[in-house]
Each structure stands twice: as C-alpha cells, then as structure tokens.
Amino acid sequence: MTAPPILSLKGVSKRFGGLQALGDVTFDVRRGEILGLIGPNGAGKTTLFSALVGLHRIDAGSVALDGREIARMAPHRVAALGLTKTFQNVALFGEASVLDNVLIGGLLRRDVAGARAFAAECLARVGLSAIAEKRAGDLSFPERARVEVARALATEPKVLLLDEVMAALNHAETAEIVALFRQLQADGLTLVVVEHHMKTVMSLCDRIVALSFGRLLAEGTPAEIARHPDVVAAYLGREYVG
Amino acid sequence: MTRPTKLAAAALALLAALCLPLGLDHQGYAIRVATLVFLFGAMAQSWNVVGGLANQMSLGHAAFFGIGAYTSTLLLIHAGLSPWLGMLAGGVLGGLAAALISLPTMRLSGHYFALATLAFGEVMRVVANSWAGLTGGPVGLSVPFAPDSLALFNFKSTVPHYYIALAALCLVTAIFVWIRNSALGYRLRAVRENVDAAEVVGVDTARTKLVAAVISGVLMAMTGTLYAQLNFFFDPDTVFGAAPISIRVALIAIVGGVGTAIGPIVGALVIIPLEEAANLFLSSQVAGLSGFAYGLILIAVILVQPHGLAAIGRRFQRKSKGAS
Amino acid sequence: MLALIQALADGVMIGGVYAVISIGLTLVFGVMGIVNFAQAEFLMLGMFAAWFLWAYVGLDPLLAAPIAFVLVGGLGMLTQELLLRRVMHAPPVAQIFLTVGLLIVLENGALLVFGSDYRSVSTPYQAQALKLGPIFVSVPYLLAFVASAISGLALWFFLRASPYGRAMRATAQDPMAARLSGIDADAMRRLAFGLGVGLTAFGGAVILPYLTVSPTVGGQFVVLMFTVVVIGGLGSIAGAVVGGLFVGIVQSLSGLVFPIQLQNLVLFCVFIAVLALRPEGLLGARR
Numbered sequence: 001m002t003a004p005p006i007l008s009l010k011g012v013s014k015r016f017g018g019l020q021a022l023g024d025v026t027f028d029v030r031r032g033e034i035l036g037l038i039g040p041n042g043a044g045k046t047t048l049f050s051a052l053v054g055l056h057r058i059d060a061g062s063v064a065l066d067g068r069e070i071a072r073m074a075p076h077r078v079a080a081l082g083l084t085k086t087f088q089n090v091a092l093f094g095e096a097s098v099l100d101n102v103l104i105g106g107l108l109r110r111d112v113a114g115a116r117a118f119a120a121e122c123l124a125r126v127g128l129s130a131i132a133e134k135r136a137g138d139l140s141f142p143e144r145a146r147v148e149v150a151r152a153l154a155t156e157p158k159v160l161l162l163d164e165v166m167a168a169l170n171h172a173e174t175a176e177i178v179a180l181f182r183q184l185q186a187d188g189l190t191l192v193v194v195e196h197h198m199k200t201v202m203s204l205c206d207r208i209v210a211l212s213f214g215r216l217l218a219e220g221t222p223a224e225i226a227r228h229p230d231v232v233a234a235y236l237g238r239e240y241v242g
Numbered sequence: 243m244t245r246p247t248k249l250a251a252a253a254l255a256l257l258a259a260l261c262l263p264l265g266l267d268h269q270g271y272a273i274r275v276a277t278l279v280f281l282f283g284a285m286a287q288s289w290n291v292v293g294g295l296a297n298q299m300s301l302g303h304a305a306f307f308g309i310g311a312y313t314s315t316l317l318l319i320h321a322g323l324s325p326w327l328g329m330l331a332g333g334v335l336g337g338l339a340a341a342l343i344s345l346p347t348m349r350l351s352g353h354y355f356a357l358a359t360l361a362f363g364e365v366m367r368v369v370a371n372s373w374a375g376l377t378g379g380p381v382g383l384s385v386p387f388a389p390d391s392l393a394l395f396n397f398k399s400t401v402p403h404y405y406i407a408l409a410a411l412c413l414v415t416a417i418f419v420w421i422r423n424s425a426l427g428y429r430l431r432a433v434r435e436n437v438d439a440a441e442v443v444g445v446d447t448a449r450t451k452l453v454a455a456v457i458s459g460v461l462m463a464m465t466g467t468l469y470a471q472l473n474f475f476f477d478p479d480t481v482f483g484a485a486p487i488s489i490r491v492a493l494i495a496i497v498g499g500v501g502t503a504i505g506p507i508v509g510a511l512v513i514i515p516l517e518e519a520a521n522l523f524l525s526s527q528v529a530g531l532s533g534f535a536y537g538l539i540l541i542a543v544i545l546v547q548p549h550g551l552a553a554i555g556r557r558f559q560r561k562s563k564g565a566s
Numbered sequence: 567m568l569a570l571i572q573a574l575a576d577g578v579m580i581g582g583v584y585a586v587i588s589i590g591l592t593l594v595f596g597v598m599g600i601v602n603f604a605q606a607e608f609l610m611l612g613m614f615a616a617w618f619l620w621a622y623v624g625l626d627p628l629l630a631a632p633i634a635f636v637l638v639g640g641l642g643m644l645t646q647e648l649l650l651r652r653v654m655h656a657p658p659v660a661q662i663f664l665t666v667g668l669l670i671v672l673e674n675g676a677l678l679v680f681g682s683d684y685r686s687v688s689t690p691y692q693a694q695a696l697k698l699g700p701i702f703v704s705v706p707y708l709l710a711f712v713a714s715a716i717s718g719l720a721l722w723f724f725l726r727a728s729p730y731g732r733a734m735r736a737t738a739q740d741p742m743a744a745r746l747s748g749i750d751a752d753a754m755r756r757l758a759f760g761l762g763v764g765l766t767a768f769g770g771a772v773i774l775p776y777l778t779v780s781p782t783v784g785g786q787f788v789v790l791m792f793t794v795v796v797i798g799g800l801g802s803i804a805g806a807v808v809g810g811l812f813v814g815i816v817q818s819l820s821g822l823v824f825p826i827q828l829q830n831l832v833l834f835c836v837f838i839a840v841l842a843l844r845p846e847g848l849l850g851a852r853r
Binding site: 053054055074075076079080084085087091092093094095096100103104105107108111112115151152154155 | 428445
C-alpha cells in the first residue's frame with residue numbers, strides 16, 4: 001500500500017473566454033516529494049498554481065488536499081489548510097519591510113509577537129536575516145524571490161508551490177536555492193516547482209509532470225520524462241541536450 | 243524621531259491642549275475653532291482607518307456621521323435618552339450601515355470605490371431630506387434645550403465641548419495606532435498592497451476590509467453625536483453632505499498625510515483654522531472667494547506634496563539624519 | 567397608458583441629452599483612466615457660455631453650443647496640460663482629489679465671477695410643443711435631443727474616420743501599444759480631455775432653453791452623469807448612449823409615481839447596485 005497522495009487533481013479545467021487554459025488535468029502529488037512541473041511558455045503552469053490555491057475558480061474537476069476537497073475555496077482558507085504558493089512575477093508588499101512581509105504570512109497561525117519571532121526564523125531559513133529591515137520594494141529580484149519563499153513558509157504549509165524562484169539567479173545562488181529546497185523536503189514539506197532550467201529540474205525533482213497547451217502531456221521520473229517521445233517532441237529536444 | 247521622543251512630544255502637545263482654555267474666552271470664537279479642530283481631527287482619524295490603512299478612498303463617510311447625529315438626537319427628543327447612550331446606539335447603527343455598504347463595494351478599488359461610497363452618502367442625504375416624518379426633513383433638527391448637565395451632555399459653555407472633543411481625538415487616535423500595530427493593521431497593509439498575495443498567504447481579505455469599515459463607521463457615527471450636541475442644530479445637507487463632511491474629512495487626512503496617526507491631526511490644525519479664517523475675512527467680501535481659495539490650496543497640496551504635510555516632516559528628518 | 571407613452575417620449579428626449587453630457591465623462595475615463603469628479607462643472611461653464619452669448623450677442627443657445635464646445639474644450643486642454651498631466655502616474659487618491667479640488671475651484675470661481683443668481687434665457691420656441699398623434703413633444707426638448715444626436719454622431723464619425731480619433735481609440739484600448747506605435751499619449755490625453763469636457767459643455771448649452779443656470783447647477787448632474795456612465799460601463803461610448811437613454815426613461819417614468827427627490831434616490835440605488843454587481847457596466851464585457 002502506498003500512502004495516499006497529499007494533493008490530488010482530477011479533471012481540472014479552466015477557460016478564459018475562448019482560451020482553454022487548463023484542460024482535464026489529472027495527477028497526484030505524493031507526500032514528501034519534490035515534483036517538477038514543466039512545459040513551454042503558455043502551457044498553463046502558473047494558471048494551474050493559481051487555480052490550485054484558489055485565485056482562479058476552476059470550471060470543472062476537483063482538487064483534494066490531504067483528502068479534503070479545496071476547489072472553489074477562497075485562497076485564505078486553502079492557505080489555512082496548508083497549501084500556498086509564491087508568485088512568479090513577485091507580489092511582495094513593497095512598502096513594508098522584509099520582516100513585515102514574512103510576518104503577515106505568520107499571522108495565519110500566530111499573534112503579532114509570535115508571528116514576528118517566527119518570521120525571523122523563516123528569514124534565517126532562506127538566508128535573508130541580514131536584510132530583514134530593508135524595504136521590500138528596494139530589493140533585487142533574487143532577494144525578492146527568496147522573501148516570497150520565506151513569506152510562504154511562514155504560513156507553515158504542507159504543500160508549497162514554487163513558481164520560478166530561480167529565475168535570474170547565477171550559478172552559486174541557484175545552488176543555494178537547490179540546497180534550500182532539499183532542506184525543506186527533509187523538514188517534511190512537499191514541493192511543486194516550476195523552473196525553466198532543465199538540468200536543475202532533472203536533478204532536483206523526484207518526479208516530473210509535463211504540461212502542453214493546458215493538458216497533461218506526460219508524468220514520470222526525470223529519466224522517463226527525458227525519454228518520453230511527446231515531451232521530447234513538444235520542447236525538451238531543443239533545450240535539454242545531455 | 244525615536245519612540246520615546248515621539249511619546250514625549252505627544253505628551254507635551256496634550257498638556258498644551260489641556261491648558262489652552264485657561265487663556266481663552268470661554269464663550270469666545272477661538273475656543274470654538276479649537277473644538278472644531280479636535281472634532282474634525284477625530285472624524286478624519288476615523289476615516290483614516292479605511293482611507294489610510296486599507297487605502298479605500300471613501301467619499302461617503304457623511305452617511306455614518308449623519309446617522310450618529312440623527313440617532314442620538316432623535317432618541318433624546320422622543321425618548322429622553324441621554325446623548326451619551328444615544329452615541330452608543332448611533333455607533334451601532336453607523337457600524338451596521340458601514341457593513342451594509344462595505345459588503346457590495348469591497349471588491350471595488352480606487353475610483354470605483356470612491357464613486358460608490360459617494361453615491362451611498364448621497365442616498366442617505368436624500369432619504370433624510372425626504373423622510374420628514376422621522377427626521378424633520380430639510381428643516382433640520384434642534385437639540386432640545388436643557389440645563390447644564392454632564393449626564394445629558396448639555397453645556398452652555400464651549401469649554402466642556404472642547405475637552406470632550408479633545409478626548410475623542412485622543413481616543414480615536416489611540417484606536418488608530420492600536421489597529422495599525424495589531425494583526426488587523428498588518429493584514430490591512432497587505433490588503434492595501436496586493437489583495438491576491440494577501441489571500442494566498444492566508445489573509446481573509448474580505449473580512450479584513452469589513453472589520454476596518456465597521457470600526458471606521460462606528461467611530462465616525464459617534465463623532466456625529468458630538469457635533470450635534472456642540473451645534474444644537476443640524477440639517478440633512480450639513481451632516482449628510484458630501485462637501486461639508488465626506489470630502490472634507492478625507493481632505494483633512496490627505497493634507498495631513500494619509501495612513502499616518504499624526505496626519506489627520508496636522509490636517510485639521512491646518513484646514514479648519516484656514517476655513518474659519520477664509521469665512522471670517524473673505525466671505526464677507528464676495529461669495530465664493532473662500533471656497534475658491536480652499537480649492538486652490540487643495541490642488542496645490544496635491545501637486546506639490548501628494549503624500550501630505552506629514553511627509554514634509556519625515557523628509558526633513560531624513561535630511562537631518564543624513565547630515566549628522 | 568397615454569401618460570406612460572408621454573413619459574417614455576419625454577424620457578428619450580431627456581436621455582439623449584444625458585447621453586451626450588456623459589459621453590464626455592466616459593471619453594475622459596476611457597483615454598486617461600481618470601474619473602473626473604469636476605466634469606459637471608464644465609457643464610455649468612457650457613451653460614454660462616451659452617447664457618452670455620444669448621444675453622450679449624443675442625445668439626440662440628443651440629447656436630451658441632458649438633462656441634461653448636470650443637471655449638470649454640480649450641479650457642479643458644489647458645487644465646489637462648497644467649494640472650492633470652502631473653498626476654497621470656500618481657496614485658488614485660491624488661487623481662480623485664485633484665479633480666475634487668477642480669470641482670471646488672470651478673464652482674466657487676463661478677460664484678465669484680457670475681454671482682449666485684439663477685439665470686435663464688427666453689426663446690421663441692420655449693413654450694411650444696408639437697402634437698404627434700396622442701402625445702406632445704416639447705420643442706426645447708426635441709431641439710436639445712436633435713442637437714445632442716448630431717454632436718454624438720459627429721463624435722462617432724471623428725473617432726472612426728479621422729486619424730486623431732483612431733489614435734485616441736487605440737490609446738484607450740491599449741496605452742502601451744499605442745505609445746509603441748508612435749502615438750503621443752500626452753497629446754491624446756489633452757485632446758480627449760478637451761473633447762470630453764467640450765462635449766459636456768455642448769450638452770449644457772443645448773439644455774439651457776428649458777433649465778436655469780447657476781454656479782451650483784453641476785451638483786444636480788454629477789451623480790446623474792456617473793450613473794449613466796457606470797450603467798454603460800466606464801469608458802464605453804456606446805454604453806453612455808444606452809445608459810443616458812435608460813436613465814432618462816427611468817427618471818421620466820419614476821416621475822409618474824415618485825416626487826422628484828425620490829427619483830434621484832431610485833437613480834442612486836441603481837448606480838450602487840450596478841457598481842457592486844457589474845463594475846464593468848451592464849453592457850460591458852467582463853475582462
């Protein structure tokens with residue numbers, strides 16, 4: 001018997017006007033794994049994240065978090081149940097300090113004093129303690145992406161959806177984030193990551209789900225995905241060579 | 243300024259305010275203006291909870307103000323109820339009205355929210371003018387004459403009103419500061435900056451906005467009672483008016499500095515005496531001159547210092563800090 | 567039944583004028599993204615312009631309307647250049663209160679210059695009415711409606727056929743793309759604001775034969791204009807036409823049942839309901 005999936009998607013569909021953004025997407029996220037979500041631009045990765053946390057109301061299908069139906073729930077209730085995400089284009093509270101940004105996530109389960117202490121812990125986990133008092137709007141892009149992660153961590157999620165945290169990072173910074181993700185996994189979190197750098201995705205993730213035009217293309221281990229003819233045809237072949 | 247210096251400055255200002263009536267004619271014009279400064283400061287501070295912390299530009303706060311003025315006065319006239327209790331009843335009704343308008347409009351922002359709240363204030367004004375059986379209609383209401391009594395909130399002298407208005411300003415400001423530093427304040431800040439991000443990290447944004455709107459409505463309604471007792475007379479176009487109340491309180495907060503605790507106080511200290519002076523010196527000359535000057539000042543403030551006068555103080559501090 | 571048809575006819579006549587007045591407001595919002603709280607004051611200026619042209623030059627308000635359009639439109643362009651341009655990228659609070667300040671300045675400025683008297687014009691057709699079958703059509707209403715229809719069509723033609731108009735529509739639809747294709751956004755906004763307040767002033771001039779003007783007349787129109795525009799969808803010109811007719815008819819029909827004060831109440835409630843339920847307007851497409 002395998003453990004039940006922590007996040008289970010069945011037939012998730014979403015239309016924007018005439019555009020089918022997500023069509024009948026079905027897959028499971030296993031407890032404790034790092035799952036990669038790949039696909040060409042416009043494949044629906046970010047839309048899927050937004051739909052899962054409740055920012056987009058899906059037209060059809062179901063999403064179960066730890067066996068509990070969360071589709072059509074308000075995002076703050078989804079967050080309370082343990083699912084949250086970071087924003088690809090970074091959506092920090094720019095006028096507030098870095099610490100206060102993270103503190104707001106911490107308020108989900110704590111009072112102000114408790115949230116402040118916990119926010120400091122979360123900043124330490126992502127290695128940003130030194131800039132806690134800086135104004136979030138003044139940070140560089142890589143720093144902001146990390147604050148996004150810290151703020152999400154402050155809500156104490158069971159499953160964390162990470163949308164292109166490593167975009168615009170150099171080698172050393174990427175390695176740090178990879179180490180951070182592995183540490184989070186070791187701490188018991190389940191991660192779903194969207195990243196464009198294929199080598200990193202292939203080495204980081206336990207399993208990979210490939211989307212194309214809003215539909216599920218393939219699902220499997222990195223090795224299986226790398227060999228999968230549809231995936232190779234869709235886009236891997238161009239970028240992932242060796 | 244550091245926290246201790248801020249507190250010391252506030253204590254000093256309060257002490258000065260407490261002593262001020264000693265030097266003024268108790269029935270005179272100056273103390274009346276000072277009372278209005280505190281009262282409008284308290285009103286603008288109530289507005290600041292929604293307009294400043296949530297950044298929802300309400301142009302309809304006269305609705306709550308008028309509800310407060312009418313509730314306590316009607317209860318006094320028809321049931322002989324002390325305005326102090328009437329003020330609480332008005333606060334409850336003001337809070338309910340705020341919830342009523344907040345629920346359909348909370349998804350709106352910026353210009354749309356301003357428009358919807360403006361219309362809501364106008365609805366209340368039209369209702370108060372039309373429902374003459376309850377409100378007395380356009381003729382207005384007079385607070386019944388009574389001997390001096392603290393229990394009945396009735397004083398011939400302006401001095402008690404002065405202290406009550408000062409206490410109201412201190413109280414509303416304390417509530418504002420408390421909200422700003424509480425979980426609600428942090429959530430409001432999150433809502434103000436990015437609703438989607440706030441939701442995703444667990445902020446119930448609808449509830450947050452609703453709670454802020456209700457607190458603001460309750461406080462604003464309670465200041466309505468203070469106004470009624472101070473003036474002894476009011477009519478729908480004054481207490482429910484967009485220009486005399488809604489726009490004015492927003493303007494006071496904006497001129498002083500939106501979202502800061504000191505902003506509405508600074509704004510009231512500048513705007514109210516300015517208006518009174520304009521009325522005193524200009525309105526006897528030609529009709530419209532005081533309003534004209536008033537509008538010009540508003541435009542000038544927005545073009546020159548869009549973050550309010552409080553920001554000038556901050557900028558000055560930053561400069562002196564940089565120099566040292 | 568007859569009263570109903572009569573009220574409908576009146577409603578259409580009044581509504582046509584509301585449409586033109588409100589097209590100005592919606593045009594300003596569409597191109598600039600600013601709700602101009604002072605728009606009704608430009609209506610007041612248009613009425614005054616027409617009144618002075620009638621009193622001192624002897625010009626009929628309907629003929630004075632194009633002159634009012636040019637004068638107030640020019641003032642509008644100046645306003646855009648000197649004031650509004652500076653807050654185009656400021657937060658909404660600055661934009662809202664700048665136009666509120668403008669409202670206060672214009673209303674009190676008019677009070678200063680023109681005094682608080684109510685002024686009206688007398689025209690030969692003032693009390694005339696045409697009998698069309700069972701109903702009467704008031705001549706001043708009809709003329710105002712026709713003038714509004716002509717100006718509305720002229721604007722439509724301008725936006726469709728002239729390069730300026732096309733550039734303006736492009737700016738309204740996608741300011742970024744418009745700039746990339748070489749359209750001067752500042753010039754477009756100047757033009758839109760001038761055109762917008764000019765049209766509203768035109769509407770003010772054509773209603774002068776059946777209304778009186780005073781510096782505070784704008785207050786009667788401000789919520790009405792916003793209702794029209796919100797019903798049609800902020801920024802939509804076709805929406806303003808439908809919204810104008812709708813509001814005219816609602817007002818006229820509710821006049822059969824309610825006193826004038828409550829007619830406005832009906833409008834306010836429609837206004838809040840539309841804003842709350844469909845902020846994109848009854849006609850607007852959901853984005």
